Amino acid sequence: MTYGMSQYQSQSGTYLPPREVEAMAFRHVNDLLSKAKTHSDRQSALSANLKLWGILLQGVQRVDCPLDEILRNDLTTVGTWSMRYANVALNSDTSLKALIDINEDMIEGLSASAPITAAPYASSTTPGEARMAVQMVG
DSSP states (O other): HHHHHHHHHHHOOOOOHHHHHHHHHHHHHHHHHHOOOOOHHHHHHHHHHHHHHHHHHHHHSSSSSSSSSHHHHHHHHHHHHHHHHHHHHTOOOSSSSSHHHHHHHHHHHOOSSOOOOOOOOGSOOOOOOOOOOOOOOO
């Protein structure tokens, strides 16, 4: 922990757990992606998405990463796909819904207090809400 962080924590008395900080980062990026109406806003939102996933992938690839190998591999696959998709979307009018959906899944996983059990995909959405199926290739 850096000196500045330790001083902040000692002064504030409380701090957020790392999972909550990560969930907040994904919420922020999703907010930017969903509100991006202009070309400039879209590029800023996609850049924020690329930075977030880049930081996450750097952490996952560290030797001292506490996550098990299967989860690390899955996060690497999803993160790489998300970054490729965002790069394509930077230069086209590709929908941002798939990125928002992936980030929402990350938020749900980070916010879960208990292990998540597998459930049918269709039951995870509310009536009338359509989620884009994403096929990860390449």
